[in-house]
Amino acid sequence: MSVSKKLKKCFDEGKRGNERHQGLRKIPPSPEVVQAHLAKALHNFKAMASFHDLGFSDWSASAAFYTLYHGLLAILAQHGFESRNQSCTFAFLEDCIARGAIQQLTTANLKEISDKDITVDLAHSTKILDIRERMQYSTQTTLAEEEFQILKKRTKQLLDNIRLEIERATV
DSSP states (O other), rough: OOOHHHHHHHHHHHOOOTTOOOOOOOOOOOOHHHHHHHHHEEEEEHHHHHHHEEEEEHHHHHHHHHHHHHHHEEEEETTEEEOOOHHHHHHHHHEEEHTTSSSOHHHHHHHOOOTOOOSSGGGGOOHHHHHHHHHSSSOOOOOOHHHHHHHHHHHHHHHHHHHHHHHHHHO
């Protein structure tokens, strides 16, 4: 499905007018909501390391994904939107990148987090969402140390780009 068709579907779903919508909805831009999502992203990043240190590195993968996802929700809030659907969030951001409304993130950055085009060898995918899902739905309880360190570094780099985008758009 094209990004424009996906966005139309997401906005249609967001028009349902209740808190349980599963799409995109226009909201007043709010620096407070932006900062709250960034605070949640940083909280999740700290949790990522804490889970690892406590011997629950499988949960580090979920914390890594949600670190970045809350950062992306902060960008949406800065643009005056909220999302209750991950694929809608990614479609909105992909559209913003294509239009030049976002400059510190690229489509390749988004695909590092989640790439629905991956259809082969999901068990070995390095996409952050795929690592989260593999750790969440498998019986594996430990993320290999090297994989954890790479995941932590990639998460920090992407979070830094998200924060730069928010700062750029604020000035």
